[in-house]
Amino acid sequence: MKQIIFISLFCIISFESFSQNLLEESKSRCISRSSDELTVYQGDLSWNVTVEDMDKKFADIYQSGKRLQGRVEWDPSTNQFFVPLSNSDKHEKVYLKDEFILKVIGHIEEALKLNYAQYVFFPDMGHSHLLIPQELYNxxxxxxxxxxxxxxxxxxxxxxxxxxxxxTAEQLNFFDADKNLLLDRQVQWRFYTRNLVGNSSPKGSNLKIYKAIDTSANTAAESHAHGAKWWGGGFNISSSSQGCFPYKQGDKTLYFDLSLEDLPMDPNTSDVYY
Structure with a gap:
């Protein structure tokens, strides 16, 4: 029994130490948004793109300095990260546990490792929905x-x-001119694995794939939630060289931001988002 307790305490201490080390840098990166900070807009992105298009766009967005509107910030007064939330006319804060952030990082890293995603921004792995046990929701x-x-x-x-x-693969083109699924194996893999569900394990998380092949683009929605309560308004994630949180992709360390706001329209243009 003593050995079990010791191992449990060691695991808890090790996790807390790992959490603190990983997110320490993020405290200085998640500074308050400045008035001249650039924003990722809907018009910066396009639908029905090729893998090559997506690769180029990711590189452009990552180095552009454009970040998510309403992104996570660090609050030194509470020693916590928070994500802004607009609620009617009020601007409020949702405080985040380190475990939540590590959970998302774990999902990202495993998705990239298993080729369920290639890029962390809206055209690929860039938005989420929440699956809540129905009894818990009630x-x-x-x-x-x-x-x-x-x-x-x-x-x-x-x-x-x-x-x-x-x-995932949100803006990737899957179909030919006759609406048939492309024969490209990479495209087909992305099509059939695009409903990626991450559980609560912060690191080494188990990912599941949900199917929605009754829909034209294999897009899971409320009817595919396996009995869970579907909460459509999840969070958005987008990579930026100036981003808050780190993630590993191969031997590279990249950074991303997280927000509860959808990508806005550019107020200075008349771009229409399709």
Whole structure:
């Protein structure tokens, strides 16, 4: 029994040490947004692109200085990361546990390693939806008022029981002119693995693939949630050389931002997002 307790304590201490070391740099990278910080807009991206197009666009966006609007920041007064949340006319904060951030990093790194994703930005692995156990959701709805978005997002993002579904290959072209799935094996792999579900293990997480082949683009939605409560408004992630959080891709360390806001339209253009 003593040995089991010792091992458990060692694992807890090791995880906390790992968490602190990994995210220490992020405290200085997640500074408050400056007035001249550039934003990733919908018009920066295009639908139905090739793998080669996506590769070039990722490199452009990563080095452009453009970051997510409403991205995570570090709050030195509370010693916590938070993500801004616009709620009616109020601008509020959702505070994030380190475990949540490590959970997302784990999903990213494993997805890249297993070729479920190639790039961390909207055209590929760039947005998520939340899968909540129905009984847990029923219980929590008794605790929070409908308008308490901060309360909802605080427990949903930080809960060890909530899974995240990422739609990958979001803007990749899958079809030929006759709407037939392309014969390219890489494209087909991305098509059939594009509903990526990450569980609650921060590192070495297990990823699952959900199927939605009853839809034209194999896009999982509420009817494919395997009995879980589908929460459509998840978080967005986008890589930037100036981003907050690190992730490994091969032997490279890259960085990404996280936000609860969808990509906005550029107020200075008349771009239409399709």
């Amino acid at each position: 219980e929590k709805t008794k605790q929070y008022k409908t308008e308490d978005k901060v309360g909802y997002y605080t427990w949903m993002l930080n809960s060890s029981e909530v899974d995240f579904l990422y739609h």
